[in-house]
Structures are given as structure tokens and as C-alpha cells.
Amino acid sequence: MNGIFRARVILVSCVIFVLSSVEGADIVAIGTLGGSSVAYGVSGDGNVVVGSSFAALNKPFRWSQSGGIQNLGVMPGYVAGIATGVSEDGTIISGVNGTTESTVAFRWTESNKMQSLGTFGSGSWSSAEAISADGSVIVGYSDGGSVAYERAFQWTEAGGMYDIGLPTGSVQSIANSVSANGSVIVGEVSNSVRTQAFVWSQKNGMYLIPYPTSGMSFASATGVSGDGAIVVGNSGGSAFKWTSNEGTSALQDPIGFTSSRAENISSDG
Numbered sequence: 105m106n107g108i109f110r111a112r113v114i115l116v117s118c119v120i121f122v123l124s125s126v127e128g129a130d131i132v133a134i135g136t137l138g139g140s141s142v143a144y145g146v147s148g149d150g151n152v153v154v155g156s157s158f159a160a161l162n163k164p165f166r167w168s169q170s171g172g173i174q175n176l177g178v179m180p181g182y183v184a185g186i187a188t189g190v191s192e193d194g195t196i197i198s199g200v201n202g203t204t205e206s207t208v209a210f211r212w213t214e215s216n217k218m219q220s221l222g223t224f225g226s227g228s229w230s231s232a233e234a235i236s237a238d239g240s241v242i243v244g245y246s247d248g249g250s251v252a253y254e255r256a257f258q259w260t261e262a263g264g265m266y267d268i269g270l271p272t273g274s275v276q277s278i279a280n281s282v283s284a285n286g287s288v289i290v291g292e293v294s295n296s297v298r299t300q301a302f303v304w305s306q307k308n309g310m311y312l313i314p315y316p317t318s319g320m321s322f323a324s325a326t327g328v329s330g331d332g333a334i335v336v337g338n339s340g341g342s343a344f345k346w347t348s349n350e351g352t353s354a355l356q357d358p359i360g361f362t363s364s365r366a367e368n369i370s371s372d373g
Contacts, residue, residue: 134167137175141165145189145197148237152194154187162186164199166212179210179218187212189235189242192284196239198232207231209244209259221259224248224267230257233291234281237330241286243279254278256291256304268304271312277302281327284371288332290325301325301337303346313337316344316354330371338365 134141139159146153153167157175164176164185178185182201189198197212201220209221209232223230223246230246245254246265256279258266270277274293281290289304293312301313301323315323316339323339325346335346336355343355343366357364 135173137163137165137173141173144187145235147190147194148192149194152190154190154197154199156186162202164197164201164212166190166194166197168194176212176218179208179220182208185210188232191235191239192237196235198235198242198244200231200244202229209242209246211239211242211259213239222246222265224255224257224265230265232259233279236282236286237284238286241282243282243289243291245278245291256289256293258282258286258289260286269310271302271310274300278324279304280325281368283328283332284330285332288328290328290335290337292324297321299324301335301339301344301346303328303332303335305332313346314352315339316342316352326366327368329369329373331373334369334373336366336369 134153137157141155141157143153143155151169155165156162157165161184164187165173166176167173176187178201183203185199185201187197187199199210200207201210207229209230210218211221212218225248227247232242232244235242240260242259245256248255253276256268256277258268271293273295275295277293279289279291287305291302292299293302298321302310303313304310313325320340323337325335325337327336333347337344341363342357343364344352345355346352
């Protein structure tokens with residue numbers, strides 16, 4: 105594990121902002137904790153934003169309309185952090201704390217502050233990538249000590265960190281997003297020759313999403329609708345959409361462009 109964060113590359117020359125409304129919108133600068141700032145998540149009503157502020161080290165923050173920017177701090181033994189997601193009501197936050205040697209996923213609430221989600225077995229790092237609408241489910245990936253590759257996880261307070269498994273022939277999996285109720289997870293699995301998008305549910309297990317075009321060797325699912333029915337992602341330099349009824353379809357690149365990316369999707373798809 106090299107560097108404080110394996111999961112994300114942090115921009116260091118920007119100040120993030122929010123639009124206070126759609127009609128006649130005002131741009132509101134969120135500010136920083138010193139240096140620069142990057143946003144990674146926003147609550148359902150747009151009143152809470154979470155992310156990271158960088159000045160020598162990353163600091164996880166929570167910003168609200170009423171309270172401004174708040175440093176969430178880090179757990180004992182860690183030196184930096186990033187807030188990666190926030191629940192629908194803005195009260196529960198997911199993220200990652202790190203040192204130069206290890207990282208650990210966390211869950212934050214106002215009453216309990218930061219709670220470590222741990223790792224698989226004797227692993228040395230984990231990362232939280234997304235959180236369900238009510239904050240009860242967090243997804244991401246972790247190593248497992250003796251296992252050299254990442255494994256996607258689903259975390260709940262009752263069950264802890266759960267390995268969602270790997271299909272035959274794959275050695276690594278990463279969970280990138282989760283549906284509103286936490287029941288559907290999307291991400292990617294890979295081996296030495298290919299990376300393929302997946303959609304997972306407790307009921308149906310892991311399903312490998314077909315590539316948009318035959319002959320491709322890379323695809324990653326990055327977002328899922330609130331009900332888990334629609335998945336978006338990226339493959340071969342272009343965005344794609346998948347549903348169980350319609351299969352995988354490449355989304356047309358914008359006019360004048362030769363590539364595109366889908367990072368997420370609205371709750372209603």
C-alpha cells in the first residue's frame with residue numbers, strides 16, 4: 105500500500121461550490137479547511153455536502169447551509185481522511201482514514217463520531233466508496249491480509265463487513281455504488297486480462313454485466329438507480345447503461361466529442 109489513499113486522486117487547486125436552488129440559482133462557495141477542497145457526496149435536499157480539504161494532508165469535512173464547513177477529524181493512529189458519501193438526510197457519512205502504510209473505512213454520525221469498519225481478516229487497508237440512503241449500508245473494498253487483491257464488501261451495523269464474493273476466474277472486486285435501500289451493489293471484477301462490471305444482490309448474487317460491444321476487455325459499473333434496476337458505468341472510453349430487460353447499451357457521446365463517462369445516476373433513473 106503506497107501513499108495515504110489508493111482509492112482517490114485528490115485535486116489540489118479548487119474550491120468547491122453548491123447551487124442553492126435550481127431556478128435563479130446562486131453559487132455558494134463551500135470554502136476549505138486550508139488549501140483546497142473537493143466534494144464527493146451531497147444529501148438528498150442538497151443542504152449537506154461532504155468531501156476532503158487538502159493542505160499538506162487530506163481532512164474529511166461535512167458542510168451544511170447552517171453550520172458551514174466542519175472538520176470531521178480522524179481516528180487515533182491516522183493522519184488524514186476523506187469523506188466519500190452521505191446519507192439522504194445528511195446525518196451519516198462514509199469515508200476513509202489513512203496513513204502512509206494503511207487505510208480504514210469509517211462511518212460517522214454526530215453522536216458516535218467516527219467508527220472504524222475494519223478490514224477482512226488481518227488486512228491492512230479498506231475503503232468506503234458509497235452509502236445507502238438511510239446510512240445503514242456502506243460498500244467499498246478491502247484486502248484480506250494474506251489475500252493480495254481487493255475484495256468488494258457490504259457493511260451493516262448488524263453484520264459487519266461481508267465479502268460479496270468473486271465469480272470464477274476473477275481475483276479482485278471493487279464495489280463502487282449501492283442502491284437507495286442498500287440491497288443492490290455495483291462495481292467491477294478483474295483478473296490479469298480483463299475488468300468487467302457487475303451488479304450484485306443478496307437474492308441473486310453477482311451477475312457480470314455484458315460489455316456494450318464484443319471484444320472489449322474493460323468495463324466498470326459506477327452508479328445504480330434507487331431501486332437497483334438501472335446501472336450505469338464506463339467501457340471502452342464511453343458510458344453505458346444496463347437493465348435486466350434491455351441489457352447493455354452504449355450511451356451516445358456528446359456531439360463533438362469522442363469519449364464520455366457516466367459517474368452516477370439519479371434515484372429515479
